[in-house]
Amino acid sequence: MENESIIRVSVFLTIFVVMATLEALLPARKAVLARKERWVGNLSMVVLGAVVSRLLVPASLAGISLWASANNVGLFNMVSANESAVAVFVAVATSVVLFDIIIYWQHRLFHTVPILWKVHKMHHADSHVDTTTGLRFHPIEIVISLAVKAAAVAILGAPVMAIVIFEVALNGFSLFNHANIRIPQKWDDKLSWFIITQRLHRIHHSQAKDESNSNFGFSVSWWDKIFRSFKARASDSDENLLIGQSDVPPTKKNASVLSLLLQPFSKARSVNE
Ligand SMILES: [Zn+2]
Incomplete structure (x- = not known):
């Protein structure tokens, strides 16, 4: 478990530094507000999210996985009596894929259920999309997501290895696909067969509802294709696409820690119409 934190923090810092450097050298779009x-x-949302989830969800996902395996709880613990390499591989791979489908649907529900959209809207109210947007989630969203993942781990009896792989990948992909960089269109179209690129994810951050209700995937683009929410092109160019929320203008005040925390409770238009 100690190794798990070291792996998570080092992968996180590496991807963050690489993305922030690329954004500084070759930015795709100009921000209205200064970086700081x-x-x-x-x-601050990363720190607060971690603190709040520690306080509200006492067991870690790895802890739930170990408990499930010791007590024979969950699908994989019940069906695989043996610990053969093949059985472990199948359990890890299947769990990672199923987690990704669950997170795709969780994200889609955060856009369609009005009370969940109030919480997730704070992420979309960022006036600019860069690698730090990939970390800007309200602590309530972090806790809901953790509870969903905890339930999935217990129901599946997912191995610890699957949790480590999935959490590292989810975090890494979030930093990657929110980065303010642009891959040349030809390569972007090829990569889009497999993954959600920065340009595809910016379509998800568009102010236009038909565009933001697309490209919900965090990693692979397959779920959006299978569940019919994939959008290869926006109505406007990637440079000019209107990003953010029209009722949350790009001001210094709206970007403050307190404003981010209070946003789900503000009276501003919150229906995802
Ligand atoms: Zn979203």
């Missing part, structure tokens, strides 16, 4: 005006709020 958004970054303090966005990065």
Whole structure:
């Protein structure tokens, strides 16, 4: 478990530094606000999310997995009596794929259920999309997501290895596909067969509802294709696409830590119409 934290933190820092450097050298779009005006709020959400989930969800996902395996709880613990390499591989691979489908649907529900959208809207209210946007989630969303993942781990009896792989990948992909960089269109179209690129994810951050209700995937683009929410092109170019929320203008005040935390409770238009 100690190794798990070391792996998670080092992968996180490496991808963060690489993405932030690429954004500084070759930015895809210009931000209205200065970097420090958004970054303090966005990065504070990681810390607050971790603190709140520690307080509210006492067991870690790995802890739930170990408990499930010791007590024969969950699908994989019940069906695989043996610990053969093949059985372990199948359990890890299947769990990772199923977690990804669950997170795709969780994200889709955060857009369609009005009370969940109030919480997730804070992520979409960022006036600019860069790698720190990939960390800007309201602590309530972090806790809901953790509870969903905890239930999935217990029901599946998912191995610890699957949790480590999935959490590292989910975090890494979030930093990657929110980065303010642009892959040349030809390569972007090829990569889009497999993964959600930065350009595809910016379509998800568009102010236009038909565009933001697309490209829900965090990693592979397959779920959006299978569940019919994939959008290869936006109505406007990637440079000019209107990003953010029209009722949350790009001001220093709206980017503050307190504003981010209070946003789900504000009176501003919150229906995802
Ligand atoms: Zn979203």
